[in-house]
Amino acid sequence: MKSDLWITEKQTEDLAISFRVKKTLHEEQTDFQHLALVDTYEFGRMLFLDNCVMTSIKDEFVYHEMISLVALNTHPNPEHVLVIGGGDGGAIREIVKHPKVKTATLVEIDGRVIETSKEYLPEIAAAFDNPKVTVLVDDGIKHIQENKNKYDVILVDSTDPVGPAVGLFASDFYKNVYDALREDGIMVAQSESPFMHQDLIKGIHNDLKHIFPLVKLYLAAIPTYPTGLWSFTLASKKHDPQKVNPEDIADTNTRYYNKNIHFAAFVLPNFAAEIFK
Amino acid sequence: MKSDLWITEKQTEDLAISFRVKKTLHEEQTDFQHLALVDTYEFGRMLFLDNCVMTSIKDEFVYHEMISLVALNTHPNPEHVLVIGGGDGGAIREIVKHPKVKTATLVEIDGRVIETSKEYLPEIAAAFDNPKVTVLVDDGIKHIQENKNKYDVILVDSTDPVGPAVGLFASDFYKNVYDALREDGIMVAQSESPFMHQDLIKGIHNDLKHIFPLVKLYLAAIPTYPTGLWSFTLASKKHDPQKVNPEDIADTNTRYYNKNIHFAAFVLPNFAAEIFK
Incomplete structure (x- = not known):
């Protein structure tokens, strides 16, 4: 029973x-x-x-594919990728599958997330032993300050903007992310639900708009997150995710993301588009 | 407090x-x-x-726009529209906004849903007094059997496939819907969550495939429904929703649906596409 x-x-x-x-x-x-x-x-x-x-375990594939693969398939040569947060290892697992990635670095402030994920969520924490991967148990904000012009793609795989993640939603942090990216780099941050967190999404968007030439919101359906609809904010120095050639999108054995989802994810329902008006 | x-x-x-x-x-x-x-x-x-x-009240717009407007903007001349179920009136409200609609008929088995929606959900039950609208408190299955070659669009706005709605998920019912439609008619049925109800979605799809030449699934994000992601199954005698000219899509002051969502809603994540494999 x-x-x-x-x-x-x-x-x-x-x-x-x-x-x-x-x-x-x-x-x-x-x-x-x-x-x-x-x-x-x-x-x-x-x-x-x-x-x-x-x-x-049941719905992690959506978040981990969608935070990673949109940027990886927008950048023509995503060789060096950084994940801030993401201690469960799911984003890293997706990143190392991409054929152009040479190094994937994870900076997670809480080493216990990594250790317990390895023990209890091995399907998600599946790539920590991959030779491309470097794991640093450290403050992502500090790491970003100390590394300039280094990464092609930076993913901000944070918790909600309370507790240890607050600094990962700050304008100063985004400025340092810009500097840590190479000249055509791309960042993606998880940015909560468009049904509930409109002010946060708008704030992130406005902050990034002052720093990056191109900022776009995209969406994915995640059942275990509030409202079931989640947003990601992509900020890019050069490459536009909506101008990718579909034939250039790598096939990495996904369960949510595909060539058509890459574009459809950027199509916003009116209520979500209105966040930026 | x-x-x-x-x-x-x-x-x-x-x-x-x-x-x-x-x-x-x-x-x-x-x-x-x-x-x-x-x-x-x-x-x-x-x-x-x-x-x-x-x-x-907060999220009804998604369901009511998405069950109605995809078919209404696929059919070139949706003059006569039937809703089976839908006693809250939300689908009817969207239908009467469409400039080409001449009659909108609601057949709801439970008159108390209509009456209490008028009293407590007037924003949703907003169009029952519209001159285009006829409300019948009756069994939708019977209505469909008794009306042939009459409707351009039929929407099956049912509850879950338990209780009074079970018959609205049956193959015999779909055959009668086919006959109640005119020669280029379209039906849409709400078909539950692709994260949870894969067998149901597949069953509906297979049943409809034996009756209609064209059957397609589309998705929308509905926070108050299980998993937050909902599916609709569209079956058409002739017109393909993915071949609509975007310029022909009527602008009806929507909060979710728009010209681009019309097409993006049919883009399925891999796990949803796999339901049909």
Whole structure:
């Protein structure tokens, strides 16, 4: 018989999502946040940080493909890629599959996310041993300040803009990301739900517009995130994701992303387009 | 201070969504189902049938635009439109806005849905008094059997395939829908979530493929529905929604649908495309 134990995320003060628990695998207070790994009936094993869903075995592919592959297939030569945050390793797993990538660097502030993901989410933390990968347990803000003109693509795979991730949503940080990118570099940041976080999305967009010549929002459907619709903000020094030649898009055995999704993800419903008006 | 009263939908046996309640507006057992109208903090007033979310003031526009406007803008001359179910009136509201529509007929089995929607969801039930509209409180299956070669577009705006709606997911019903359509008619049915209801989607698709020459799935993001991603199945005797001239798409003051969404909605992520393999 199934347990009647549930884990609930208060997605807002007035909205909650609850998952029936098969087993609590691990729980600890790290130096940075509360971390829990829970096996659920509906979404399989799930990672929670400060009681927010970070990823689940069942739907992680959407987030990890969509934060990574749009930029990787926009840049003509994405040799050196940096992920800030992303300690579960899912973005890194997608990055190393891309044939043009030579180095993939992960800078995660909380080493316990990496260690527990390796233990409990091996399908996601699948590429840490890949020879292209360097893992640094460090402050992403500091790393960005200390590295100039180095990366082709930088992914800001952060938690929500509370707790340790606040600095990853700041204008100063974006300026340093610009400088850490090479002359035709691209950054992507997860930027929350267009149904709920319009002010945040608009703020990120406006901040980036002062720094990068090209800033665009794209969307993907992620069931375990609030409202089920998530946004990513792409900022580019030169290359336009909507002007990619579809034939140049690498086939990397994906479950969400494909040549047509690459373009369709940028098509915004009116309510989302209106965020920028 | 806000209440700590919540209304919870068990979206599956193992997944629940909960909305903090401002006020319970109305509750009754109709001849067909349990009906509740609840004012919530996050999504405003909401209609629940048999404890499932049907619609909310905050996100209703997505469902109602997307079930209606894709077919209406695919058919070159959608003069006579039928909605089966849809007692909240949201689809009818979108239909009568379309400049080519001459008659919009609603056949809803449960008159209490119509009456309570008029009272508590007037923004949604906004077009019942429009001169184009005829409302019939009747069995949609019977109506379809008794009307042949009559409609240009038929929308099956049903509840989930349990309770009174089961017959609206049957192959015999689709055959009768085909006959109720004119020679170049189009039908659209809501067909649940591609993340969860793959077998249902595949079954609907296969049934319709035996009847209509052209059957296509399209998607829209609906926060209050399970997984947040919803599908619609369009079956057409002649016109292809992906071959519409964008310039022919009517501008009807929408919040989700637009000329580009018309096409992007048919772009399926790999996991959804694989349903049909």
